[in-house]
Amino acid sequence: xxxxxxxxxxxxxxxxxxxxxxxxxxxxxxxxxxxxxxxxxxxxxxxxxxxxxxxxxxxxxxxxxxxxxxxxxxxxxxxxxxxxxxxxxxxxxxxxxxxxxxxxxxxxxxxxxxxxxxxxxxxxxxxxxxxxxxxxxxxxxxxxxxxxxxxxxxxxxxxxxxxxxxxxxxxxxxxxxxxxxxxxxxxxxxxxxxxxxxxxxxxxxxxxxxxxxxxxxxxxxxxxxxxxxxxxxxxxxxxxxxxxxxxxxxxxxxxxxxxxxxxxxxxxxxxxxxxxxxxxxxxxxxxxxxxxxxxxxxxxxxxxxx
Amino acid sequence: xxxxxxxxxxxxxxxxxxxxxxxxxxxxxxxxxxxxxxxxxxxxxxxxxxxxxxxxxxxxxxxxxxxxxxxxxxxxxxxxxxxxxxxxxxxxxxxxxxxxxxxxxxxxxxxxxxxxxxxxxxxxxxxxxxxxxxxxxxxxxxxxxxxxxxxxxxxxxxxxxxxxxxxxxxxxxxxxxxxxxxxxxxxxxxxxxxxxxxxxxxxxxxxxxxxxxxxxxxxxxxxxxxxxxxxxxxxxxx
Numbered sequence: 001x002x003x004x005x006x007x008x009x010x011x012x013x014x015x016x017x018x019x020x021x022x023x024x025x026x027x028x029x030x031x032x033x034x035x036x037x038x039x040x041x042x043x044x045x046x047x048x049x050x051x052x053x054x055x056x057x058x059x060x061x062x063x064x065x066x067x068x069x070x071x072x073x074x075x076x077x078x079x080x081x082x083x084x085x086x087x088x089x090x091x092x093x094x095x096x097x098x099x100x101x102x103x104x105x106x107x108x109x110x111x112x113x114x115x116x117x118x119x120x121x122x123x124x125x126x127x128x129x130x131x132x133x134x135x136x137x138x139x140x141x142x143x144x145x146x147x148x149x150x151x152x153x154x155x156x157x158x159x160x161x162x163x164x165x166x167x168x169x170x171x172x173x174x175x176x177x178x179x180x181x182x183x184x185x186x187x188x189x190x191x192x193x194x195x196x197x198x199x200x201x202x203x204x205x206x207x208x209x210x211x212x213x214x215x216x217x218x219x220x221x222x223x224x225x226x227x228x229x230x231x232x233x234x235x236x237x238x239x240x241x242x243x244x245x246x247x248x249x250x251x252x253x254x255x256x257x258x259x260x261x262x263x264x265x266x267x268x269x270x271x272x273x274x275x276x277x278x279x280x281x282x283x284x285x286x287x288x289x290x291x292x293x294x295x296x297x298x299x300x301x302x303x304x305x306x
Numbered sequence: 307x308x309x310x311x312x313x314x315x316x317x318x319x320x321x322x323x324x325x326x327x328x329x330x331x332x333x334x335x336x337x338x339x340x341x342x343x344x345x346x347x348x349x350x351x352x353x354x355x356x357x358x359x360x361x362x363x364x365x366x367x368x369x370x371x372x373x374x375x376x377x378x379x380x381x382x383x384x385x386x387x388x389x390x391x392x393x394x395x396x397x398x399x400x401x402x403x404x405x406x407x408x409x410x411x412x413x414x415x416x417x418x419x420x421x422x423x424x425x426x427x428x429x430x431x432x433x434x435x436x437x438x439x440x441x442x443x444x445x446x447x448x449x450x451x452x453x454x455x456x457x458x459x460x461x462x463x464x465x466x467x468x469x470x471x472x473x474x475x476x477x478x479x480x481x482x483x484x485x486x487x488x489x490x491x492x493x494x495x496x497x498x499x500x501x502x503x504x505x506x507x508x509x510x511x512x513x514x515x516x517x518x519x520x521x522x523x524x525x526x527x528x529x530x531x532x533x534x535x536x537x538x539x540x541x542x543x544x
Contacts, residue, residue, distance in 0.1 A: 054442050056438065056441060056442055069444070071442065071443055071444065072442040072443075073439070073442070074435055074438060074439050074442055075435070076433070076434065076435040076439070078433055078434075078435040078436040078438075078439045080436065080453065080456070080457055081457060090440075090453075091443045093449070094440055094443045094444045094445035094446075094449055095443055095444045096444065138443070139443075142443065142444075
Protein backbone atom coordinates (compact mmCIF):
# COMPACT_ATOMS: atom_id res chain seq x y z
CA UNK A 1 0.00 0.00 0.00
CA UNK A 2 2.60 2.50 1.04
CA UNK A 3 6.23 2.51 1.87
CA UNK A 4 9.44 4.42 1.99
CA UNK A 5 10.33 7.75 3.46
CA UNK A 6 7.66 10.47 3.53
CA UNK A 7 7.59 12.74 0.49
CA UNK A 8 6.03 15.40 2.64
CA UNK A 9 6.18 15.76 6.40
CA UNK A 10 4.36 18.45 8.35
CA UNK A 11 5.35 18.89 11.98
CA UNK A 12 3.38 21.14 14.31
CA UNK A 13 2.19 23.27 11.42
CA UNK A 14 0.08 26.31 12.21
CA UNK A 15 -1.23 28.62 9.49
CA UNK A 16 -2.86 32.01 9.99
CA UNK A 17 -5.33 33.72 7.70
CA UNK A 18 -5.99 37.41 8.26
CA UNK A 19 -4.27 37.13 11.64
CA UNK A 20 -6.39 34.17 12.83
CA UNK A 21 -4.82 30.72 13.22
CA UNK A 22 -7.11 28.44 11.23
CA UNK A 23 -4.67 25.51 11.21
CA UNK A 24 -3.20 24.75 14.62
CA UNK A 25 -0.40 22.28 15.16
CA UNK A 26 -0.90 19.70 12.42
CA UNK A 27 1.41 16.66 12.15
CA UNK A 28 1.04 14.77 8.90
CA UNK A 29 3.14 12.39 6.78
CA UNK A 30 2.60 11.55 3.12
CA UNK A 31 4.35 8.49 1.73
CA UNK A 32 4.76 7.32 -1.88
CA UNK A 33 1.93 5.11 -3.08
CA UNK A 34 -0.51 6.27 -0.45
CA UNK A 35 -3.76 8.22 -0.85
CA UNK A 36 -4.63 10.26 2.23
CA UNK A 37 -8.06 11.84 2.46
CA UNK A 38 -8.59 14.91 4.62
CA UNK A 39 -12.16 15.40 5.72
CA UNK A 40 -13.74 17.93 8.06
CA UNK A 41 -16.62 20.35 8.40
CA UNK A 42 -16.70 23.71 6.62
CA UNK A 43 -14.19 26.09 8.14
CA UNK A 44 -12.07 23.32 9.67
CA UNK A 45 -9.00 24.62 7.82
CA UNK A 46 -8.77 21.90 5.14
CA UNK A 47 -8.06 24.19 2.18
CA UNK A 48 -5.72 26.35 4.24
CA UNK A 49 -3.75 23.28 5.30
CA UNK A 50 -3.54 22.12 1.68
CA UNK A 51 -2.33 25.53 0.48
CA UNK A 52 0.34 25.56 3.18
CA UNK A 53 1.47 22.01 2.33
CA UNK A 54 1.75 23.15 -1.31
CA UNK A 55 3.89 26.10 -0.26
CA UNK A 56 1.30 28.67 -1.34
CA UNK A 57 0.79 30.01 2.18
CA UNK A 58 3.48 30.69 4.77
CA UNK A 59 3.36 28.68 7.99
CA UNK A 60 3.09 30.62 11.24
CA UNK A 61 4.69 27.83 13.28
CA UNK A 62 6.10 24.38 12.64
CA UNK A 63 7.90 22.99 9.61
CA UNK A 64 7.05 21.35 6.32
CA UNK A 65 9.73 19.11 4.82
CA UNK A 66 9.41 18.13 1.18
CA UNK A 67 11.70 15.51 -0.36
CA UNK A 68 10.09 15.74 -3.80
CA UNK A 69 8.07 18.09 -5.98
CA UNK A 70 4.60 18.95 -4.74
CA UNK A 71 1.74 20.03 -7.02
CA UNK A 72 -1.65 21.24 -5.85
CA UNK A 73 -4.93 21.40 -7.74
CA UNK A 74 -6.99 24.08 -6.01
CA UNK A 75 -10.71 23.88 -5.57
CA UNK A 76 -11.82 26.09 -8.48
CA UNK A 77 -10.91 24.45 -11.81
CA UNK A 78 -9.84 27.96 -13.01
CA UNK A 79 -8.98 26.87 -16.55
CA UNK A 80 -7.45 29.41 -18.91
CA UNK A 81 -9.47 30.39 -21.96
CA UNK A 82 -7.90 27.83 -24.25
CA UNK A 83 -8.64 24.27 -25.26
CA UNK A 84 -8.54 21.50 -22.69
CA UNK A 85 -5.35 20.14 -24.24
CA UNK A 86 -3.68 23.59 -24.21
CA UNK A 87 -4.57 23.93 -20.53
CA UNK A 88 -2.87 20.64 -19.70
CA UNK A 89 0.14 21.58 -21.85
CA UNK A 90 0.40 24.96 -20.10
CA UNK A 91 0.51 23.21 -16.72
CA UNK A 92 3.27 20.95 -18.06
CA UNK A 93 5.18 24.02 -19.24
CA UNK A 94 4.93 25.65 -15.79
CA UNK A 95 6.10 22.39 -14.29
CA UNK A 96 9.18 22.51 -16.52
CA UNK A 97 8.42 19.70 -18.98
CA UNK A 98 10.23 20.21 -22.33
CA UNK A 99 7.99 21.29 -25.19
CA UNK A 100 8.32 18.12 -27.27
CA UNK A 101 7.16 15.90 -24.40
CA UNK A 102 4.11 17.99 -23.53
CA UNK A 103 1.70 16.97 -26.26
CA UNK A 104 1.86 13.22 -25.62
CA UNK A 105 1.77 13.60 -21.86
CA UNK A 106 -1.23 15.92 -22.04
CA UNK A 107 -3.20 13.47 -24.17
CA UNK A 108 -2.20 10.52 -21.99
CA UNK A 109 -3.37 12.34 -18.87
CA UNK A 110 -6.68 13.30 -20.49
CA UNK A 111 -7.09 9.69 -21.57
CA UNK A 112 -6.37 8.40 -18.07
CA UNK A 113 -9.23 10.38 -16.57
CA UNK A 114 -11.66 9.73 -19.42
CA UNK A 115 -11.40 13.17 -20.98
CA UNK A 116 -9.58 12.34 -24.22
CA UNK A 117 -12.64 13.40 -26.22
CA UNK A 118 -12.54 16.88 -24.67
CA UNK A 119 -8.97 17.63 -25.79
CA UNK A 120 -9.87 20.16 -28.47
CA UNK A 121 -12.82 21.78 -26.72
CA UNK A 122 -12.36 25.38 -25.53
CA UNK A 123 -12.62 25.56 -21.74
CA UNK A 124 -15.65 27.84 -22.00
CA UNK A 125 -17.54 25.06 -23.74
CA UNK A 126 -16.96 22.54 -20.93
CA UNK A 127 -19.63 21.62 -18.38
CA UNK A 128 -18.81 21.78 -14.68
CA UNK A 129 -18.03 18.07 -14.58
CA UNK A 130 -15.92 18.22 -17.74
CA UNK A 131 -13.94 21.20 -16.42
CA UNK A 132 -13.24 19.25 -13.21
CA UNK A 133 -12.07 16.30 -15.30
CA UNK A 134 -9.64 18.51 -17.28
CA UNK A 135 -8.47 20.14 -14.06
CA UNK A 136 -7.71 16.70 -12.64
CA UNK A 137 -6.01 15.65 -15.88
CA UNK A 138 -3.56 18.55 -15.73
CA UNK A 139 -2.74 17.73 -12.10
CA UNK A 140 -2.13 14.06 -12.96
CA UNK A 141 -0.08 14.96 -16.05
CA UNK A 142 2.62 16.62 -13.95
CA UNK A 143 3.62 13.32 -12.32
CA UNK A 144 4.45 15.15 -9.11
CA UNK A 145 5.96 13.24 -6.20
CA UNK A 146 3.11 14.49 -4.05
CA UNK A 147 -0.22 15.59 -5.48
CA UNK A 148 -2.64 17.62 -3.38
CA UNK A 149 -6.26 17.92 -4.55
CA UNK A 150 -8.71 20.34 -2.93
CA UNK A 151 -12.30 19.07 -3.20
CA UNK A 152 -11.95 17.72 -6.75
CA UNK A 153 -15.65 16.78 -6.86
CA UNK A 154 -17.17 19.98 -5.44
CA UNK A 155 -20.27 21.35 -7.09
CA UNK A 156 -21.05 18.34 -9.27
CA UNK A 157 -24.44 16.69 -9.55
CA UNK A 158 -24.67 13.19 -8.11
CA UNK A 159 -24.20 11.12 -11.31
CA UNK A 160 -21.29 13.26 -12.57
CA UNK A 161 -19.70 13.16 -9.14
CA UNK A 162 -19.97 9.39 -8.80
CA UNK A 163 -18.52 8.86 -12.27
CA UNK A 164 -15.58 11.20 -11.70
CA UNK A 165 -15.03 9.79 -8.21
CA UNK A 166 -14.56 6.22 -9.45
CA UNK A 167 -12.37 7.35 -12.37
CA UNK A 168 -10.26 9.44 -9.98
CA UNK A 169 -9.97 6.59 -7.50
CA UNK A 170 -8.26 4.41 -10.08
CA UNK A 171 -6.25 7.21 -11.73
CA UNK A 172 -4.80 8.30 -8.37
CA UNK A 173 -3.31 4.86 -7.63
CA UNK A 174 0.39 5.11 -8.35
CA UNK A 175 3.20 3.44 -6.44
CA UNK A 176 5.56 6.36 -6.95
CA UNK A 177 3.19 9.15 -5.98
CA UNK A 178 1.73 10.30 -2.70
CA UNK A 179 -1.70 11.90 -2.91
CA UNK A 180 -3.67 13.99 -0.47
CA UNK A 181 -7.30 14.72 -1.29
CA UNK A 182 -9.54 17.11 0.61
CA UNK A 183 -13.18 15.97 0.47
CA UNK A 184 -16.28 16.78 2.47
CA UNK A 185 -18.24 13.60 2.00
CA UNK A 186 -17.70 10.18 3.60
CA UNK A 187 -18.55 8.33 0.38
CA UNK A 188 -15.66 10.12 -1.34
CA UNK A 189 -13.36 9.23 1.53
CA UNK A 190 -14.37 5.55 1.39
CA UNK A 191 -13.76 5.40 -2.36
CA UNK A 192 -10.34 7.05 -2.30
CA UNK A 193 -8.59 6.67 1.00
CA UNK A 194 -5.84 4.43 2.29
CA UNK A 195 -5.86 6.75 5.27
CA UNK A 196 -8.41 9.23 6.53
CA UNK A 197 -7.42 12.35 8.43
CA UNK A 198 -10.26 14.15 10.20
CA UNK A 199 -9.61 17.85 10.67
CA UNK A 200 -11.72 19.57 13.33
CA UNK A 201 -11.21 23.21 14.21
CA UNK A 202 -7.78 23.36 12.59
CA UNK A 203 -6.30 20.29 14.29
CA UNK A 204 -6.00 16.61 13.39
CA UNK A 205 -8.71 14.82 15.39
CA UNK A 206 -8.27 11.36 13.84
CA UNK A 207 -5.77 9.71 11.49
CA UNK A 208 -6.11 6.12 10.31
CA UNK A 209 -7.71 3.68 7.85
CA UNK A 210 -11.26 4.56 6.80
CA UNK A 211 -12.78 1.52 8.56
CA UNK A 212 -11.10 2.52 11.81
CA UNK A 213 -11.81 6.28 11.70
CA UNK A 214 -15.41 5.85 10.56
CA UNK A 215 -16.13 2.66 12.53
CA UNK A 216 -14.35 3.31 15.81
CA UNK A 217 -13.82 7.08 16.01
CA UNK A 218 -11.35 8.10 18.72
CA UNK A 219 -13.29 11.01 20.23
CA UNK A 220 -16.96 12.03 20.61
CA UNK A 221 -16.36 15.05 18.35
CA UNK A 222 -15.02 12.84 15.53
CA UNK A 223 -17.85 10.36 16.06
CA UNK A 224 -20.46 13.08 15.72
CA UNK A 225 -18.81 14.41 12.60
CA UNK A 226 -18.62 10.99 10.91
CA UNK A 227 -22.30 10.20 11.40
CA UNK A 228 -22.84 8.93 14.93
CA UNK A 229 -26.03 10.96 15.31
CA UNK A 230 -27.45 9.10 18.33
CA UNK A 231 -26.28 10.01 21.82
CA UNK A 232 -27.11 8.22 25.06
CA UNK A 233 -25.90 9.18 28.54
CA UNK A 234 -25.20 5.83 30.21
CA UNK A 235 -23.88 5.42 33.76
CA UNK A 236 -20.23 6.46 33.70
CA UNK A 237 -20.04 6.68 29.95
CA UNK A 238 -21.30 8.31 26.78
CA UNK A 239 -22.57 6.09 23.98
CA UNK A 240 -22.74 7.35 20.39
CA UNK A 241 -24.58 5.42 17.69
CA UNK A 242 -25.02 5.48 13.91
CA UNK A 243 -28.48 4.90 12.40
CA UNK A 244 -27.45 1.36 11.47
CA UNK A 245 -26.63 0.69 15.15
CA UNK A 246 -30.28 1.23 16.13
CA UNK A 247 -33.25 -1.07 15.37
CA UNK A 248 -36.88 -0.21 16.01
CA UNK A 249 -38.28 -3.39 17.55
CA UNK A 250 -41.35 -3.60 19.76
CA UNK A 251 -39.68 -6.32 21.80
CA UNK A 252 -36.58 -4.14 22.31
CA UNK A 253 -35.40 -3.36 25.84
CA UNK A 254 -35.60 0.43 25.50
CA UNK A 255 -38.66 2.66 25.06
CA UNK A 256 -38.48 5.79 22.88
CA UNK A 257 -40.83 8.41 21.47
CA UNK A 258 -40.80 9.30 17.78
CA UNK A 259 -40.05 13.02 17.38
CA UNK A 260 -39.60 13.39 13.63
CA UNK A 261 -39.67 11.41 10.38
CA UNK A 262 -37.70 12.30 7.27
CA UNK A 263 -38.13 10.26 4.07
CA UNK A 264 -34.83 8.95 2.69
CA UNK A 265 -33.85 6.78 -0.26
CA UNK A 266 -34.41 3.41 1.43
CA UNK A 267 -37.23 4.26 3.81
CA UNK A 268 -37.55 6.80 6.58
CA UNK A 269 -35.09 8.34 8.99
CA UNK A 270 -36.67 8.18 12.43
CA UNK A 271 -35.60 10.55 15.19
CA UNK A 272 -36.25 9.24 18.67
CA UNK A 273 -36.24 10.79 22.15
CA UNK A 274 -35.32 8.71 25.18
CA UNK A 275 -35.07 9.55 28.88
CA UNK A 276 -31.29 9.56 28.66
CA UNK A 277 -30.67 10.84 25.16
CA UNK A 278 -31.70 10.77 21.53
CA UNK A 279 -31.30 8.27 18.70
CA UNK A 280 -31.62 8.13 14.93
CA UNK A 281 -32.77 4.94 13.23
CA UNK A 282 -33.65 3.83 9.72
CA UNK A 283 -36.98 2.10 9.15
CA UNK A 284 -38.97 0.81 6.21
CA UNK A 285 -41.55 3.28 4.89
CA UNK A 286 -44.02 4.43 6.10
CA UNK A 287 -42.48 3.93 9.56
CA UNK A 288 -44.04 4.72 12.93
CA UNK A 289 -46.27 7.74 13.56
CA UNK A 290 -44.67 10.89 15.00
CA UNK A 291 -45.40 10.96 18.72
CA UNK A 292 -45.76 7.16 18.94
CA UNK A 293 -43.99 5.07 21.61
CA UNK A 294 -41.74 2.38 20.11
CA UNK A 295 -39.37 -0.27 21.37
CA UNK A 296 -35.67 0.07 20.50
CA UNK A 297 -32.82 -2.40 20.36
CA UNK A 298 -29.18 -1.21 20.20
CA UNK A 299 -26.90 -3.13 17.82
CA UNK A 300 -23.62 -1.28 18.27
CA UNK A 301 -22.13 2.13 18.80
CA UNK A 302 -19.00 3.45 20.45
CA UNK A 303 -18.60 4.42 24.08
CA UNK A 304 -16.45 7.00 25.77
CA UNK A 305 -15.79 7.22 29.51
CA UNK A 306 -17.18 10.32 31.19
CA UNK B 307 -21.04 74.08 -43.77
CA UNK B 308 -19.39 74.73 -47.11
CA UNK B 309 -16.11 75.14 -45.28
CA UNK B 310 -16.20 71.61 -43.97
CA UNK B 311 -17.09 70.08 -47.30
CA UNK B 312 -14.30 72.03 -49.01
CA UNK B 313 -11.91 70.90 -46.28
CA UNK B 314 -12.80 67.26 -46.76
CA UNK B 315 -12.37 67.56 -50.53
CA UNK B 316 -9.03 69.25 -49.97
CA UNK B 317 -7.99 66.40 -47.65
CA UNK B 318 -8.81 63.86 -50.34
CA UNK B 319 -6.87 65.91 -52.91
CA UNK B 320 -3.83 66.18 -50.65
CA UNK B 321 -3.80 62.46 -50.01
CA UNK B 322 -4.53 61.41 -53.56
CA UNK B 323 -1.78 63.64 -54.97
CA UNK B 324 0.66 62.60 -52.27
CA UNK B 325 1.33 66.15 -51.03
CA UNK B 326 4.84 66.01 -49.62
CA UNK B 327 4.20 68.19 -46.56
CA UNK B 328 1.15 66.18 -45.63
CA UNK B 329 2.98 62.89 -45.92
CA UNK B 330 5.74 64.22 -43.64
CA UNK B 331 3.19 65.29 -41.01
CA UNK B 332 1.34 61.97 -41.22
CA UNK B 333 4.67 60.14 -40.89
CA UNK B 334 5.66 62.19 -37.86
CA UNK B 335 2.26 61.66 -36.26
CA UNK B 336 2.41 57.90 -36.77
CA UNK B 337 5.95 57.74 -35.51
CA UNK B 338 5.10 59.65 -32.35
CA UNK B 339 1.94 57.64 -31.71
CA UNK B 340 3.42 54.20 -32.38
CA UNK B 341 6.71 54.74 -30.55
CA UNK B 342 5.16 56.39 -27.50
CA UNK B 343 2.50 53.66 -27.32
CA UNK B 344 5.12 50.93 -27.61
CA UNK B 345 7.33 52.46 -24.93
CA UNK B 346 4.30 53.06 -22.71
CA UNK B 347 3.33 49.38 -23.16
CA UNK B 348 6.85 48.19 -22.41
CA UNK B 349 6.86 50.07 -19.11
CA UNK B 350 3.13 50.15 -18.39
CA UNK B 351 2.31 46.44 -18.75
CA UNK B 352 4.73 45.28 -16.03
CA UNK B 353 3.77 48.30 -13.94
CA UNK B 354 0.06 47.55 -14.36
CA UNK B 355 0.65 43.89 -13.46
CA UNK B 356 2.51 44.91 -10.31
CA UNK B 357 -0.15 47.46 -9.35
CA UNK B 358 -2.95 45.03 -10.07
CA UNK B 359 -1.57 41.83 -8.56
CA UNK B 360 1.43 42.68 -6.41
CA UNK B 361 1.55 42.73 -2.64
CA UNK B 362 3.75 45.60 -1.57
CA UNK B 363 3.55 48.75 0.45
CA UNK B 364 2.31 51.67 -1.58
CA UNK B 365 0.51 49.52 -4.14
CA UNK B 366 -2.81 51.26 -3.59
CA UNK B 367 -1.20 54.69 -3.63
CA UNK B 368 0.46 53.75 -6.93
CA UNK B 369 -2.86 52.59 -8.31
CA UNK B 370 -4.51 55.86 -7.27
CA UNK B 371 -1.65 57.74 -8.90
CA UNK B 372 -2.04 55.79 -12.16
CA UNK B 373 -5.80 56.39 -12.15
CA UNK B 374 -5.27 60.09 -11.52
CA UNK B 375 -2.58 60.09 -14.22
CA UNK B 376 -5.16 59.12 -16.83
CA UNK B 377 -6.58 62.60 -16.35
CA UNK B 378 -3.24 64.42 -16.58
CA UNK B 379 -3.74 67.70 -18.48
CA UNK B 380 -1.40 67.36 -21.48
CA UNK B 381 -0.66 71.08 -21.38
CA UNK B 382 0.61 70.81 -17.81
CA UNK B 383 2.70 67.74 -18.65
CA UNK B 384 4.10 69.60 -21.64
CA UNK B 385 4.85 72.66 -19.55
CA UNK B 386 6.63 70.72 -16.82
CA UNK B 387 8.55 68.66 -19.39
CA UNK B 388 9.57 71.78 -21.27
CA UNK B 389 10.70 73.53 -18.08
CA UNK B 390 12.77 70.48 -17.12
CA UNK B 391 14.30 70.29 -20.60
CA UNK B 392 15.32 73.95 -20.92
CA UNK B 393 19.02 74.52 -21.27
CA UNK B 394 20.37 74.80 -17.73
CA UNK B 395 17.36 72.98 -16.25
CA UNK B 396 17.81 69.57 -14.53
CA UNK B 397 17.22 67.60 -17.75
CA UNK B 398 18.61 70.23 -20.10
CA UNK B 399 21.65 68.07 -20.77
CA UNK B 400 19.47 65.59 -22.65
CA UNK B 401 19.07 68.12 -25.48
CA UNK B 402 15.54 66.92 -26.08
CA UNK B 403 13.69 70.23 -26.13
CA UNK B 404 12.20 70.98 -29.57
CA UNK B 405 13.11 67.49 -30.83
CA UNK B 406 10.92 64.60 -31.93
CA UNK B 407 12.41 62.45 -29.17
CA UNK B 408 11.25 65.03 -26.66
CA UNK B 409 7.75 64.86 -28.10
CA UNK B 410 7.79 61.06 -27.96
CA UNK B 411 8.97 61.16 -24.34
CA UNK B 412 6.19 63.57 -23.35
CA UNK B 413 3.53 61.50 -25.11
CA UNK B 414 4.88 58.35 -23.47
CA UNK B 415 4.45 60.07 -20.12
CA UNK B 416 0.82 60.76 -21.00
CA UNK B 417 0.11 57.24 -22.27
CA UNK B 418 1.88 55.44 -19.42
CA UNK B 419 -0.75 55.93 -16.69
CA UNK B 420 -3.46 54.89 -19.15
CA UNK B 421 -1.70 51.61 -19.91
CA UNK B 422 -0.80 50.96 -16.26
CA UNK B 423 -4.22 51.76 -14.80
CA UNK B 424 -6.26 49.89 -17.43
CA UNK B 425 -3.91 46.87 -17.31
CA UNK B 426 -4.18 46.78 -13.51
CA UNK B 427 -7.98 46.86 -13.74
CA UNK B 428 -8.00 44.14 -16.42
CA UNK B 429 -5.80 41.69 -14.51
CA UNK B 430 -7.69 42.34 -11.29
CA UNK B 431 -10.91 41.20 -12.89
CA UNK B 432 -9.48 37.78 -13.82
CA UNK B 433 -11.33 34.87 -12.20
CA UNK B 434 -10.21 34.12 -8.67
CA UNK B 435 -7.75 31.26 -8.42
CA UNK B 436 -6.50 31.36 -12.02
CA UNK B 437 -3.07 32.74 -11.18
CA UNK B 438 -2.76 31.01 -7.82
CA UNK B 439 -3.42 27.72 -9.58
CA UNK B 440 -0.61 28.43 -12.03
CA UNK B 441 1.72 29.03 -9.09
CA UNK B 442 0.52 25.76 -7.51
CA UNK B 443 1.61 23.99 -10.71
CA UNK B 444 5.07 25.51 -10.46
CA UNK B 445 4.74 28.59 -12.70
CA UNK B 446 7.48 31.20 -12.31
CA UNK B 447 6.62 34.87 -11.78
CA UNK B 448 7.25 35.59 -15.45
CA UNK B 449 4.97 32.71 -16.49
CA UNK B 450 2.24 33.96 -14.15
CA UNK B 451 2.61 37.45 -15.66
CA UNK B 452 2.32 36.09 -19.21
CA UNK B 453 -0.76 34.09 -18.22
CA UNK B 454 -2.37 37.15 -16.60
CA UNK B 455 -1.79 39.35 -19.67
CA UNK B 456 -2.93 36.60 -22.00
CA UNK B 457 -6.15 35.95 -20.09
CA UNK B 458 -6.80 39.69 -19.69
CA UNK B 459 -5.98 40.41 -23.34
CA UNK B 460 -9.29 42.07 -24.18
CA UNK B 461 -8.65 44.63 -21.43
CA UNK B 462 -5.00 44.98 -22.40
CA UNK B 463 -6.00 45.76 -25.99
CA UNK B 464 -8.44 48.36 -24.64
CA UNK B 465 -5.52 49.95 -22.79
CA UNK B 466 -3.51 49.95 -26.02
CA UNK B 467 -6.36 51.57 -27.97
CA UNK B 468 -6.76 54.29 -25.33
CA UNK B 469 -3.01 54.98 -25.17
CA UNK B 470 -2.70 55.16 -28.96
CA UNK B 471 -5.72 57.47 -29.15
CA UNK B 472 -4.23 59.88 -26.67
CA UNK B 473 -0.85 59.81 -28.41
CA UNK B 474 -2.47 60.59 -31.78
CA UNK B 475 -4.72 63.39 -30.64
CA UNK B 476 -2.71 65.39 -28.10
CA UNK B 477 -1.42 68.85 -28.91
CA UNK B 478 -0.46 70.48 -25.62
CA UNK B 479 2.67 68.49 -24.91
CA UNK B 480 3.61 68.36 -28.61
CA UNK B 481 3.59 72.13 -28.95
CA UNK B 482 5.30 72.92 -25.65
CA UNK B 483 8.01 70.27 -25.84
CA UNK B 484 8.38 69.98 -29.59
CA UNK B 485 7.89 73.61 -30.48
CA UNK B 486 5.52 72.69 -33.34
CA UNK B 487 8.32 72.99 -35.91
CA UNK B 488 7.09 72.28 -39.42
CA UNK B 489 8.61 69.17 -41.03
CA UNK B 490 10.26 68.27 -37.73
CA UNK B 491 8.12 68.08 -34.65
CA UNK B 492 4.74 68.98 -36.06
CA UNK B 493 2.01 66.37 -35.84
CA UNK B 494 -1.41 66.41 -37.50
CA UNK B 495 -3.04 67.69 -34.32
CA UNK B 496 -0.54 70.50 -33.77
CA UNK B 497 -0.61 71.38 -37.49
CA UNK B 498 -4.36 71.92 -37.20
CA UNK B 499 -3.66 74.39 -34.41
CA UNK B 500 -1.20 76.34 -36.58
CA UNK B 501 -3.58 76.47 -39.56
CA UNK B 502 -6.44 77.68 -37.42
CA UNK B 503 -4.33 80.47 -35.91
CA UNK B 504 -3.30 81.43 -39.43
CA UNK B 505 -6.96 81.54 -40.52
CA UNK B 506 -6.46 78.69 -43.01
CA UNK B 507 -9.63 76.88 -42.05
CA UNK B 508 -9.80 74.76 -45.20
CA UNK B 509 -6.34 73.34 -44.66
CA UNK B 510 -7.10 72.90 -40.94
CA UNK B 511 -10.19 70.87 -41.72
CA UNK B 512 -8.26 68.84 -44.27
CA UNK B 513 -5.61 67.97 -41.69
CA UNK B 514 -8.28 67.28 -39.07
CA UNK B 515 -10.07 64.93 -41.45
CA UNK B 516 -6.88 62.99 -42.10
CA UNK B 517 -6.24 62.77 -38.35
CA UNK B 518 -9.77 61.47 -37.76
CA UNK B 519 -9.32 58.92 -40.53
CA UNK B 520 -6.04 57.77 -39.00
CA UNK B 521 -7.57 57.38 -35.55
CA UNK B 522 -10.49 55.52 -37.06
CA UNK B 523 -8.25 53.10 -38.98
CA UNK B 524 -5.98 52.35 -36.00
CA UNK B 525 -8.85 52.05 -33.54
CA UNK B 526 -10.77 49.84 -35.94
CA UNK B 527 -7.75 47.57 -36.45
CA UNK B 528 -7.20 47.18 -32.71
CA UNK B 529 -10.91 46.72 -32.07
CA UNK B 530 -11.09 43.97 -34.66
CA UNK B 531 -8.18 42.22 -32.95
CA UNK B 532 -9.86 42.72 -29.58
CA UNK B 533 -13.22 41.38 -30.67
CA UNK B 534 -11.58 38.46 -32.43
CA UNK B 535 -9.99 37.59 -29.09
CA UNK B 536 -13.29 38.04 -27.30
CA UNK B 537 -15.04 35.69 -29.71
CA UNK B 538 -12.26 33.18 -29.25
CA UNK B 539 -12.70 33.54 -25.48
CA UNK B 540 -16.40 32.87 -25.68
CA UNK B 541 -15.64 29.63 -27.46
CA UNK B 542 -17.68 30.34 -30.57
CA UNK B 543 -16.20 29.55 -33.95
CA UNK B 544 -14.44 32.67 -35.18
